[in-house]
Amino acid sequence: MKPSILEYIVCPTCSSDFKLLTKSKLKNEIKEGTLICVKCKDKFKITKGIPRFVVDVTKDFVRTEMAFSAKWKNHHKNHHAKDWVNWQKNWFLERFGWKSIGQFNTFLKSQNFILDAGTGIGNSAKLLSTNKSSTVFALDASDSVDFAYKKYGTSSNIHFIQADIRQLPFRKTFFDYIFSDQVLHHTKNTSTSFKYLTKFLAKFGFISIYVYNKKAPIREYVDDYIRKRTVKMSVRECTEFSKDMAYLGQALSKLKKKITIPRDIPLLGVKAGTYDVQRFVYWNFLKCFWDESDNLQRSVGVNFDWYYPKFAYRHTVSEVKKWFRDAKLKITTLKEIESGISVTGRKKS
Ligand SMILES: C[S@@+](CC[C@H](N)C(=O)[O-])C[C@H]1O[C@@H](n2cnc3c(N)ncnc32)[C@H](O)[C@@H]1O
Numbered sequence: 001m002k003p004s005i006l007e008y009i010v011c012p013t014c015s016s017d018f019k020l021l022t023k024s025k026l027k028n029e030i031k032e033g034t035l036i037c038v039k040c041k042d043k044f045k046i047t048k049g050i051p052r053f054v055v056d057v058t059k060d061f062v063r064t065e066m067a068f069s070a071k072w073k074n075h076h077k078n079h080h081a082k083d084w085v086n087w088q089k090n091w092f093l094e095r096f097g098w099k100s101i102g103q104f105n106t107f108l109k110s111q112n113f114i115l116d117a118g119t120g121i122g123n124s125a126k127l128l129s130t131n132k133s134s135t136v137f138a139l140d141a142s143d144s145v146d147f148a149y150k151k152y153g154t155s156s157n158i159h160f161i162q163a164d165i166r167q168l169p170f171r172k173t174f175f176d177y178i179f180s181d182q183v184l185h186h187t188k189n190t191s192t193s194f195k196y197l198t199k200f201l202a203k204f205g206f207i208s209i210y211v212y213n214k215k216a217p218i219r220e221y222v223d224d225y226i227r228k229r230t231v232k233m234s235v236r237e238c239t240e241f242s243k244d245m246a247y248l249g250q251a252l253s254k255l256k257k258k259i260t261i262p263r264d265i266p267l268l269g270v271k272a273g274t275y276d277v278q279r280f281v282y283w284n285f286l287k288c289f290w291d292e293s294d295n296l297q298r299s300v301g302v303n304f305d306w307y308y309p310k311f312a313y314r315h316t317v318s319e320v321k322k323w324f325r326d327a328k329l330k331i332t333t334l335k336e337i338e339s340g341i342s343v344t345g346r347k348k349s
């Protein structure tokens with residue numbers, strides 16, 4: 001933890017400043033210590049270089065974060081791999097309407113304080129930190145922040161924080177840009193979590209989110225059926241099931257066969273057309289992800305990510321538009337793809 005973070009963070013309970021007690025330091029990083037609120041006296045630990053603010057101990061929340069801690073423990077290496085980081089960067093640019101990384105970097109130049117809400121293992125925080133005069137706060141509730149900190153901790157303008165995006169240690173209207181990619185649908189209530197986040201946006205600030213899209217009805221039905229069971233499994237059991245789904249995806253994908261549907265099947269949400277067999281099964285009937293670069297571990301990780309977290313809500317474009325309208329945000333880009341909805345909006349005042 002960089003001591004300069006004290007200029008920005010406040011007690012998540014009462015929004016007052018902190019007093020810092022340092023136990024151990026390495027160069028300019030506080031490794032162990034305690035943050036004590038000057039007003040309500042709540043205490044938050046700093047361990048392994050990261051301030052820890054998660055206070056929700058409800059069963060559902062703990063289980064959700066345990067699922068992600070397990071996912072990142074097993075899959076941080078394959079998600080830190082260069083090919084994945086590069087793929088993720090290009091996917092991000094495409095979804096949020098950036099013509100090039102140069103255009104996005106120009107946008108970043110006018111964003112002083114940036115929140116990466118649910119950073120996972122920190123790849124997005126790194127992408128958001130290109131402009132060295134911006135300050136990026138990379139936050140996640142799970143132990144993924146430890147992997148993010150190990151990988152990107154030497155970046156001078158990223159602060160790593162373990163906290164809940166529904167209980168932030170910041171003052172309202174603090175951020176110029178909030179980025180929350182594939183996170184909000186994993187909280188107890190996507191729309192109230194979004195509404196809460198927007199309170200931290202400065203006037204004319206931007207927010208970009210990605211949430212899961214509702215799928216074809218049979219796929220939704222099957223997802224509900226499977227998830228009802230998989231969220232109750234042990235990590236090992238769900239990993240094995242996720243592997244089964246990866247192998248099934250691989251088998252279908254290796255067919256390299258196409259299927260032609262001669263006319264729309266409205267009841268199943270299927271449109272006439274020619275599809276790759278694996279993609280057709282995947283989008284309409286069953287999530288069985290197989291990574292195009294033939295990475296088994298990563299494929300297992302993606303399936304696990306879908307089947308294990310307690311909450312994984314799917315939404316429609318009209319729902320998302322309503323959230324932005326209600327929060328008085330003007331939508332600047334919106335892209336709907338089969339898997340999800342990516343939106344950026346700007347606070348009107
Ligand atoms: C699917 S991952 C996405 C990570 C990253 N944004 C990315 O795009 O690679 C979802 C992340 O959201 C985090 N998360 C879920 N609920 C959260 C909450 N209430 N507060 C903070 N982080 C949360 C999880 O711990 C997990 O790391």
Ligand SMILES: [Zn+2]
Binds near residue numbers: 012040
């Ligand atoms: Zn306090």
